[in-house]
Structures are given as C-alpha cells and as structure tokens.
Amino acid sequence: MEFVQQLVNGVSLGSIYALIALGYTMVYGIVKLINFAHGDVFMIGAFIGFYSITFLHLNFFLALIISMVFCAIFGVLIERIAYKPLRNATRIAALITAIGVSLLIEYGVIYFRGAQPEAYPSGLVPIKAIEILGVKISGQSLLILGISLSLMVLLQFIVHKTKIGKAMRAVSHDMDAAKLMGINVNNTISATFAIGSALAGAAGVIFGMYYTKIEPLMGIIPGLKAFVAAVLGGIGIIPGAMVGGLLLGVIESLVSALGFSLWRDGVAFVVLILILIFRPSGLFGKNVREKV
Amino acid sequence: MRKKKLAGIFMSLMVAAGVMAGCNSSSTSGDGDDKTIKIGANLELSGGVASYGQSVEEGIQLALEEINKEGIDGKKLKLVKFDNKSDAAEATSGTTKLISQDKVVAIIGAATSTNTLAQVQIAQKNKIPLITPTGTNPTITNKDGVLSDFVFRTCFIDPFQGTVAANFASNELKVKNAAVIIDSSSDYAKGLAAAFQTAFESNGGKVIKEEAYIAKDTDFNAILTNIKSANPEFIFLPGYYEEVGLIIKQARALGIEVPIMGGDGWDSPTLVEIAGADPLNNTFITNHYSSGDSDPKVQDFVKAFEAKYKGKSPDAFNALGYDSLYFLADAIKRAGSADPEKIQKALAETDGLSLVSGKMKLDKNHDPIKAAVILEYKGGKQEFNTKVNP
Numbered sequence: 001m002e003f004v005q006q007l008v009n010g011v012s013l014g015s016i017y018a019l020i021a022l023g024y025t026m027v028y029g030i031v032k033l034i035n036f037a038h039g040d041v042f043m044i045g046a047f048i049g050f051y052s053i054t055f056l057h058l059n060f061f062l063a064l065i066i067s068m069v070f071c072a073i074f075g076v077l078i079e080r081i082a083y084k085p086l087r088n089a090t091r092i093a094a095l096i097t098a099i100g101v102s103l104l105i106e107y108g109v110i111y112f113r114g115a116q117p118e119a120y121p122s123g124l125v126p127i128k129a130i131e132i133l134g135v136k137i138s139g140q141s142l143l144i145l146g147i148s149l150s151l152m153v154l155l156q157f158i159v160h161k162t163k164i165g166k167a168m169r170a171v172s173h174d175m176d177a178a179k180l181m182g183i184n185v186n187n188t189i190s191a192t193f194a195i196g197s198a199l200a201g202a203a204g205v206i207f208g209m210y211y212t213k214i215e216p217l218m219g220i221i222p223g224l225k226a227f228v229a230a231v232l233g234g235i236g237i238i239p240g241a242m243v244g245g246l247l248l249g250v251i252e253s254l255v256s257a258l259g260f261s262l263w264r265d266g267v268a269f270v271v272l273i274l275i276l277i278f279r280p281s282g283l284f285g286k287n288v289r290e291k292v
Numbered sequence: 293m294r295k296k297k298l299a300g301i302f303m304s305l306m307v308a309a310g311v312m313a314g315c316n317s318s319s320t321s322g323d324g325d326d327k328t329i330k331i332g333a334n335l336e337l338s339g340g341v342a343s344y345g346q347s348v349e350e351g352i353q354l355a356l357e358e359i360n361k362e363g364i365d366g367k368k369l370k371l372v373k374f375d376n377k378s379d380a381a382e383a384t385s386g387t388t389k390l391i392s393q394d395k396v397v398a399i400i401g402a403a404t405s406t407n408t409l410a411q412v413q414i415a416q417k418n419k420i421p422l423i424t425p426t427g428t429n430p431t432i433t434n435k436d437g438v439l440s441d442f443v444f445r446t447c448f449i450d451p452f453q454g455t456v457a458a459n460f461a462s463n464e465l466k467v468k469n470a471a472v473i474i475d476s477s478s479d480y481a482k483g484l485a486a487a488f489q490t491a492f493e494s495n496g497g498k499v500i501k502e503e504a505y506i507a508k509d510t511d512f513n514a515i516l517t518n519i520k521s522a523n524p525e526f527i528f529l530p531g532y533y534e535e536v537g538l539i540i541k542q543a544r545a546l547g548i549e550v551p552i553m554g555g556d557g558w559d560s561p562t563l564v565e566i567a568g569a570d571p572l573n574n575t576f577i578t579n580h581y582s583s584g585d586s587d588p589k590v591q592d593f594v595k596a597f598e599a600k601y602k603g604k605s606p607d608a609f610n611a612l613g614y615d616s617l618y619f620l621a622d623a624i625k626r627a628g629s630a631d632p633e634k635i636q637k638a639l640a641e642t643d644g645l646s647l648v649s650g651k652m653k654l655d656k657n658h659d660p661i662k663a664a665v666i667l668e669y670k671g672g673k674q675e676f677n678t679k680v681n682p
Contacts, residue, residue, distance in 0.1 A: 009514050009517060114339075115338055116340070116342040117340070117562065136546055212541060213510065215340070252514070253513070255514075256514030259518070261514065262504050262505075262506060264514075
C-alpha cells in the first residue's frame with residue numbers, strides 16, 4: 001500500500017514537471033533553442049497569479065488566465081529582445097543568452113521585491129482529498145494531472161490541426177524553405193513562445209496553489225527537472241514531455257521512498273546522463289540519420 | 293574612434309570612483325567622533341530568512357532609542373546596518389566592510405548560525421566583539437575545543453534546545469518513540485537533532501525513523517509517506533520555517549496527526565501563512581522567550597514594543613535583538629571606553645544582567661546559561677506552555 005502511495009506522490013510531483021516540460025519541449029521543437037529562461041517565466045507566472053489573488057482579489061481561474069496572458073506577452077518580449085537578433089548566430093550563442101536572460105529575470109525580481117518567500121492563500125480550489133484503500137490522493141493533484149493532460153491534448157491539436165500549427169511544423173522542418181513558401185517565420189516563432197510561456201505561467205500558478213510557497217529562485221530546479229523530463233521523453237515531442245515528466249516524478253518519489261531522499265536531485269540528473277548516452281533521441285524519439 | 297571614446301569614459305569613471313572611495317574611507321576613519329560609538333549590525337534584512345533579520349533589527353532599534361535617551365557616558369550609539377541577504381558569503385564580506393570601512397567597535401549579527409559562523413574568523417582576527425542574538429549552533433563560540441574569545445551570543449545553544457524538546461516529549465507528552473526529519477544542509481538542524489536523539493534515548497525513548505531533506509525542497513510527500521508507515525508517536529522537526537511550513541502542511545494532508553515539535557527556527561509569522569492554522573494544531577516549539585510570560589521586565593518590553601510598532605506583538609527574535617544591544621551597552625558602560633578589547637573583557641565578565649529573555653551569565657564557552665520556554669500553536673497563535681530551567 002505504501003508503494004502505491006509513493007506512486008501517487010510521484011505522479012502528482014511529475015505532473016508539475018510535465019506541465020513545465022510541455023512549454024520547454026515545444027519551443028525546442030520549433031526553434032531548436034533550449035530556453036533556460038523557461039523556469040523563470042514559470043516563477044513570474046506564480047507571482048502574477050499571487051498578486052492577482054491577493055491584491056486584485058480574483059478567483060483562482062481568473063488569476064490563472066491573467067497569469068497566462070501576461071506570461072505569453074512576456075515570453076514574446078524575451079524572444080524579440082534577446083533571441084531574435086541571434087537567430088542566425090551559432091546555437092551556443094543563443095544558449096548562453098538564454099542562461100543570461102534566466103539570471104536577469106531571477107535577480108531582477110529579487111531587486112524589485114526582495115528574496116523573501118510568499119505564501120499562496122489556502123483553500124483556493126476546494127476539492128476534497130479522496131481515499132482509496134488507505135491511499136490518499138489530494139484533490140489538487142488530480143486537478144493538476146487533469147490540467148496537464150488537457151493542455152497536452154490541446155497542444156497536440158494546435159500543432160497538428162490548425163494553420164498556425166502547420167506553420168510551426170514547417171518552420172521547425174526548414175526555416176528557409178518555410179520563408180520561401182510565404183510563411184511569416186517571425187510571427188510563427190513569436191506564437192510558439194507565446195504558447196510555451198503561457199503554459200509556464202499556468203504551471204506557476206498551479207505550483208503556487210499546490211505547494212503554497214513561492215520565491216524568486218523557485219524556477220531553477222523545476223526548470224532543470226522539466227528539461228530532464230523533456231529530454232527523457234524526446235525533446236521536441238509533446239507526448240514525450242508528458243510521459244518524461246510523470247516518469248521523472250515517479251523515479252524521484254521512489255528514490256526517496258527507498259530512504260535516499262538526499263540523492264533525489266542527483267538521480268534526476270543521472271537519468272539525464274544515461275538517456276543522453278544510451279538513447280539521445282529520448283524514449284519517444286526516432287533515430288534520424290543525418291544526411292551528409 | 294568609438295572604442296577609444298568608450299575607453300575614455302570608462303577610465304574617467306574608474307578614476308572618479310577611486311577618488312570617491314578614498315574620500316569615503318578618510319572621512320570615516322577612527323571610532324567616529326567623540327560623541328558617537330559606532331556599532332555594526334550584520335543581519336538578514338532580505339533573502340530566504342529575512343523574517344529573522346528584520347525582527348532582530350526591530351528589537352535593536354527599540355533598544356537603541358531607549359539607550360540613546362541618556363547615552364553612555366555622554367556618548368550616543370550609532371547603528372551601521374548591513375544587509376547580508378541571508379547569504380554566508382555576503383555576511384563575510386559585510387563584516388569585513390563594517391570593520392575596515394565603517395570602523396565599528398562591535399558587531400551584532402547574524403540572526404542564523406550559518407551566517408554567523410561565516411563571520412567568526414574575521415571578528416577574531418580583527419579583535420572586534422561579535423554578538424549573535426539568535427545563532428544557536430555550539431561551534432560559533434567554541435570550535436573543536438578552541439574558544440573564539442571575541443564571539444558572544446545572547447541566546448542559549450542547540451544541545452540545550454534539543455534536550456528540552458526531548459524531555460518535554462518524554463515527560464509531558466509521554467511518547468515512547470519518535471521520528472526525526474533533518475534539514476541536512478543546515479548545521480542548526482543537525483545539531484538540534486543530535487541533541488534530541490541523545491536525550492530522548494537516555495530518557496528511554498527510541499528514534500525509529502530518520503529522514504532528511506535539503507533546504508529549498510518543496511515536495512516532501514515521499515519522505516512523509518515513509519514516516520507514516522513507520523507509525524511514530526511523535527515527530528521532531530528542527531528546521532527553518534520555509535520548509536517546516538510545507539512539511540507540516542503535507543504531513544497533515546497525508547493524515548499524520550501526531551504531535552510535531554521543533555525549535556526557534558519555526559518562529560516566524562510566515563510559518564503560519566505557509567502551513568495554515570489548522571495543520572499547526574498539536575505542534576510545539578522550544579523558544580527563548582514568550583510574550584505571555586508574566587515577568588514585569590517582559591511585560592514592560594512588550595508594552596514599549598507594541599507602542600513603537602503599532603500593536604505588533606514582539607516575538608523571540610525581537611526580544612533577543614533588543615537584549616543583544618543592552619548586553620553590549622552594559623559592557624561598554626562597565627568598560628568605560630569604546631575600545632573593542634576592553635568591551636570584549638567586560639562582555640565576558642557579564643554576570644546576572646537582567647534582560648527580557650532572562651538573567652545573563654556566561655559559562656566558560658561564552659554561552660549564556662538561561663531558561664527556555666515551550667510554546668504551543670493553537671489556531672495559528674503561539675501559546676505559552678511551560679518554562680524550563682537549565
């Protein structure tokens with residue numbers, strides 16, 4: 001029974017990773033950029049949600065929407081200011097810029113509001129915990145899992161069934177050819193960042209509701225874990241991010257359950273290294289042979 | 293051309309900065325003028341444990357106002373504040389700055405053990421007294437049997453706190469077995485847990501489960517599930533409020549209803565915000581002071597504090613910050629001089645000075661021998677439970 005409880009714990013932790021990883025993997029899939037600032041957009045989302053709830057007295061769902069809208073705009077701004085001028089630069093230049101943007105956001109927030117933590121008000125979404133055969137599942141973790149799954153389905157729909165999704169896939173396949181076919185590459189990339197960042201914002205508000213405590217450096221570890229989750233599932237593949245996130249959460253919970261709680265973060269990164277060595281394209285990835 | 297211009301601007305800026313820095317150091321050299329005595333405060337005014345540093349500072353400010361009404365031998369105390377951002381490296385550089393640039397005669401701070409330990413070496417080397425109001429780790433004043441003679445504290449030490457908690461668990465709560473959850477990145481938590489375990493086992497109890505986490509973790513469900521299956525009667529959780537709040541909340545959500553106890557690291561209003569009032573029921577802490585104590589000295593302090601801070605009830609950090617400045621001022625008065633080495637001698641000789649958190653007398657390790665109180669959380673408020681003498 002304890003094992004089942006630990007699985008449940010792992011799935012609730014993992015669905016948060018999955019939610020962040022969805023945005024991560026999407027941006028990578030389209031622009032081939034590892035957006036290290038994604039975890040910090042997540043943090044910004046958490047704070048926007050917090051301020052909308054405590055100062056504007058909005059309910060949880062309105063705060064979630066405001067935070068998503070704000071983060072979408074914020075993500076587009078980051079892309080336009082920091083990444084667009086580097087579009088034709090080397091991949092490493094864009095990667096280092098992403099790290100720089102990440103630090104700028106973190107310490108910018110500390111500069112403006114200080115580093116002290118803030119607590120989300122409790123009882124935002126009153127869902128009762130359910131108990132099945134001695135296994136407690138909190139209503140909130142069910143909610144998070146539900147939100148993650150439905151966002152995944154929505155994303156799949158956007159990418160595969162809509163016009164903008166078609167444009168995204170075209171840009172991801174070959175940016176120059178897409179341009180020749182009359183696709184507005186800049187707008188498509190902006191849309192990608194808008195959607196990815198809105199997902200991060202949503203994850204921030206949900207994280208705040210679930211774990212209560214938010215602070216300016218809260219994005220670092222979940223951001224890195226989401227990266228691991230995305231690589232685990234196959235970076236750029238949307239269902240892969242979902243599965244990778246859930247799997248990572250379960251692995252971490254089981255490591256703690258075996259009494260190695262201090263090794264939890266270490267094991268997450270060992271998983272990353274192993275995946276990169278033995279299956280670099282991830283669990284869901286196909287091995288694509290490069291043409292010479 | 294443009295590059296040259298930029299370089300020119302940069303160079304002139306550097307020169308200007310150099311000149312200004314020079315001015316600054318020459319105008320602040322010496323122990324200030326004849327009318328003021330400069331005292332440094334190196335505190336966590338922002339960052340992860342800002343609530344501690346800010347509370348200590350409020351206490352110091354109140355004491356400063358009271359002491360400066362008369363002054364010490366006609367001199368006024370002047371406080372030079374430094375924000376160490378709850379970071380040990382920042383605390384180290386802050387102490388260097390306070391000593392070499394501001395020329396303070398003594399330093400109060402930091403509020404946590406880790407950030408105080410980072411300053412000990414510098415205070416010793418420069419022979420400047422350092423008083424931590426709330427750093428409870430034993431190694432602050434005595435490491436490996438070597439006394440840091442310029443370092444003092446106003447609070448009692450971890451082993452004492454852990455022992456008091458163990459005795460309370462065995463004698464008052466009558467529990468036979470316990471689980472311990474340790475923040476393994478904190479010297480404070482480890483010290484408290486070790487003392488608890490020793491005392492609890494010598495009382496005939498048994499620690500049946502031990503789990504660890506690292507500061508800044510947010511998900512504790514896995515270790516709590518382990519603890520739940522071990523089914524202890526009591527949980528000892530020495531840690532800081534940020535994580536403690538989350539642990540208590542998640543423990544109660546998993547259906548762990550046993551009493552949980554911790555130390556003064558819990559003492560922050562933020563704890564109640566994070567954990568919520570209901571999950572905190574049936575939890576206890578050992579602390580330095582309670583505003584519910586009927587001692588007139590305590591009640592006078594509570595009144596003065598509430599008058600200055602608009603009805604805010606003082607917590608232990610407020611009280612110990614307040615006491616620290618009185619402890620220092622008393623030593624300066626008895627030393628009859630603002631010379632750091634004379635102040636150090638007077639501080640070490642303190643005997644029976646009456647403070648809000650009890651009577652001060654130092655043992656051979658420069659650790660105060662004084663009473664502890666046990667507080668219980670009821671409906672999100674701390675209530676005075678008992679007072680335990682050493």
